[in-house]
Amino acid sequence: MTQVEIIEGHRKIDPPPGVPVWDVDPYDEAILRDPHAFYAELRRLGDFVYIPKYSVLAMGRFSTVREVFSDHTRFLSSHGVGLDDYKLIPPYRPPSIILEVDPPDHTKTRKILTRALSPKVVRGLMDMFLATAEPLIDDLIARGPFEGVEDFAEVFPTSVFPIAVGMSNVSARHLVDYGAMVFNAVGPNNALRQAAFKAAEEIVPIVTRACQRDALSKDGLGALVYQAADAGEITEDEAGMLVRSFFSAGVDTTVTGIGNAMYCFGQFPDQWEALKRDPTQIRAAFEEILRFTSPVHTFGRTAGVDTEVAGTKIEAGTKIICVLGAANSDPEKWGDPEVFRIDRKPVGHVAFGAGIHGCVGQNIARGELEAVLSVMLRKVDRIEFTGAPEWRPNNAICALDKLPMQFIGK
C-alpha cells in the first residue's frame, strides 16, 4: 500500500495529464481584494488548472464549475468544503451536519432546514424586516455621510436575524466575526485562517451556548429546528448544530449581500435610476447583484471516485476549488459579465451554489434584501460614495471592508 502524502490537509496529487500547471496563490490577499484578473486567467487556462502550492485543481469556467459543484454523487462535501480533507485529518470543529455531509445524512437535515427557512416562514418575517429597515434608513439619510459596512450592512442582519432565530445575548460583533471565521477557515492555513482560529477560541463557546434550546425563544426559527428534535427526526445535539449553521452561514453572507448591493448601485447610479423607475425589479436586481459580486467566491469539493470532467481525468481524493466568482463572470455564459444591469435575469448563476447543497437560506437572504431595497426605493433618491470602497480579504467571502457613502433623500 502506498502512503498518502498530505499537503494543506488533503491528499497530494500529480497534475492530471493535459492540465496546465499555474503557480498562483488564489488566497493571496491582493487577489482576494481584487480577484478579476485571477478569474480571467483561471478561465483562459482551461477547465481545470493545477496549483502546485496547494496541490489542488482549481476551476472557473461556468459550465464545468456548475457540473462539479452540483454533482454530489461524484464530488463530495463530507470531506469538507475547504482545503482540509476530514477523512485524512481531524476537522477544526465538529463538521457541519448540513453543509459538510452527503446523502443520506444530508437529506435528513436538509429537510428540516428547508422547512424552517421556507418561503412561508420568510413571508411571516417580512413585516419585521420592513419595520426594522424603515427607521434605520431614515436615520442614515439624516446622518449625511456614513460608513456603509459598519453603520448599515452589518446593522441590518445583526438586528433582524437574531430576532428571527429567537436568540438573545450574542453581540452583533460576535455574530459578524463568527461568520468571517467560519469562511476564513475553508481556506489554506494562511494568516487569515490563523487569525480566524484565534478568534474562534472566544466566539465558539458563546455561539454554541446561544444555540441551546433553553437559550432560544419559543417562536423563532431556532424553535422550529428543536421541534424536529421533539418529533424524533434528529437528536437534541443535532438541533443545536443546525441552529449553529444559521450563524455560520446566515449573518456574514447577508451583511455581504447588503454591502455589495450598495457597492453596485453606488458604482452604477443609472441602475439605481432604473430600479426607481420599475420597483417590481427588486428581486431581479438582487439576482444580478449576486451574480456580479459573488458574495461566496470559492468553495471546494473532493472527488469521491476516479472520474472525468470535460475530458480531464480526476483521481478520487482530489481537492477541487470551485471559483464561483469566476463562473459568475464567465463571458462564455454571460456575454458581457463586466456590465451590471438589473434587467439581466441571470438565471443559473452559482452565487447560492447549485444542486442539493444550494443555499437553504436563500429565502431569508432574498427577504432581507427585498426589505432593505424596497424601503430605500421609497426614501432614497441617490446613493453616493464619499470615498473609495475597500474590499476585505477573506478565504471564501468577497465583501467590503469600508464603504464611505451617503444617501440623498427624496
Add this chain to the structure above:
Amino acid sequence: MVNVTYVAASGSRQTVAGNVGESVMQTALNSGVDGIIGECGGSMACATCHCFVDEAWTDKTGTRMDGEEDLLDCAAVEMQDTSRLSCQIRLTPDLDGLVVHLPESQT
C-alpha cells in the same frame, strides 16, 4: 430528446424538447416557457416551479422527493394531489410526451 407539453392556466399549450437528465423546470426555462420561475435554480428552496402533473402521467413521474411536500405547501397556488416541484422531475426517455399543467401564479 424528450417532448414535454406545458399547459398554461389559460389553457394555451406549448410543447418543447428537453434533454434526458434535465428537469422539467430547467427544460421550461431553456425554451422560454412562461409560468415557471425556478428562482432557486432547482435546489428545492423556493416553490416557484410548481406544476400539476397530468393525471395520465402521474404514475411515470413517480412520487415526491423527501422534503418536497413541505415546500409545495408554500406554493402560491394551493397544492393538489398531482402537485410536484418541476425541478424535482428529471426527464427520462419514458417521459416522452409528458404533460404538465401550470398554476395561475408562482409568487
